[in-house]
Amino acid sequence: MPGPSSGTVRNRRLATELRRLRERAELTGDDVAERLGWSASKVSRIENARQAPRLGDVRSLLELYGVDGTYREQLLQLARDAVRKGWWEAYSDALPEPYASYIGLEMEAEEIRQWETQVVPGLLQTEAYASAVEQWLHSIEMVPPSRVEARVETRLARQSVLTREAPLRLSIVLDEATLLRRYASTDVMREQLEHLLELAELPNVTLQVLRLDGPHPIATGSFTLLQFPQVGGIKFHDVTYIEHLNGCSYVEEETETYRHRLSFERLSAEALDPAESMELISRTARDAWG
Structure with missing residues (x-):
């Protein structure tokens, strides 16, 4: 288990x-590079998390910035931890x-809030549904079957984040269309919706549906x-x-992430409550895929 x-x-x-x-030391990247005998690109790569810096490099930076005491030790521990590999490294080729x-x-993450309009989110997918989604998504790419299998295994x-010792708190609002959009056979679609009902019983999972005939x-x-x-x-x-056709993007500026938080809260307020959502999912599993 990961x-x-x-x-x-x-x-x-x-x-x-x-x-x-x-920035607090009022130094530019070029200033740091010159004082430490590095290239400016190295400073940039470290500050943009494009490479995990060596422990000695972090020590040099902290000395230059005049950082000591407990805060220095905290940062050095972050540097030690930053080079650890995750379990998914085994799937890096795929x-x-x-x-x-x-x-x-x-x-x-300790909490994830997700608004989904296209597909059942990966954390809630069955193996059969995940396999079908991967095949559809990569029908426009030259992806060998072995890589599709590896991506399904990874998904x-x-x-495991939902059932680990300190489980992820997951709140999802699904557009009703995700329950109706066919990615696989009737049996697979029905099984997927029944799986949603099971996962929604977890105390750390909140699942809601935004109706197609309701406010958007x-x-x-x-x-x-x-x-x-x-x-x-x-x-x-x-x-x-945010995922898109050519890959994905990350939004980290505080104003923009806060805007997404408010957007999610508004979507959640307009969606069916969890009990009503479970009734709709159960009805859709029976009527649309039964």
């Missing part, structure tokens, strides 16, 4: 803190880099808002993850 730890979030937290410390990065964020392994308050596509706990006394900001 463990919850990952270097991804720690590396991003470390990068954010190092950039903040440089996973696009942005997707692998997302898994790292998901594994460390199923991700679901936010004109936006699917998005996932991830929230993180403190690690080593250092808080990491929210991240919004």
Whole structure:
């Protein structure tokens, strides 16, 4: 069973803190590079989390910025943790880099709020449904069957976050269309909706449906808002993850992530409550796929 730890979030937290410390010291990236005998591109890669810095490099930066005491030790521990590999590294040949990065964020999140308009979210998919979705999504790509299988395995392994010792808190609002859009046979679709009913019984999962014939308050596509706990006394900001045809994008600016939080709250307020949503899912499983 996959463990919850990952270097991804720690590396991003470390990068954010190092950039903040440089700015507080009123130094530019070029200033740091010149004083430490590095290239400016190295400073940029560290501050943008494109590489996990070596422990010695972090020590040099903290000395330059005049950081000591408990805060220094916290940052050094982040640096040690940032180089840890996640379980999904075993699937690296089959996973696009942005997707692998997302898994790292998901594994460390304490809460996820997701609005989905196209497909049942990966954390709630059955194996048969996930396989069908992967085949449809990659019908426009030259993806070998072995890679499709690896991506399905990865998707199923991700679901351990819902049942681990400190489970992820997951709140999802589904557009009703996701219950009706056919990706597989009738049996697979019915099984998927029945699986939703089972997962909705978990105390850490809240599932709601926004009716097609009801109010649609936010004109936006699917998005996932991830929230993180403190690690080593250092808080990491929210991240919004958005998928699109050519890949994905991350929104990290506080105003924009807060906008997505408010959007989710509005969608949740207009959606059916969890009990009514379960009734609709059960009825759809019977009437549309029964």
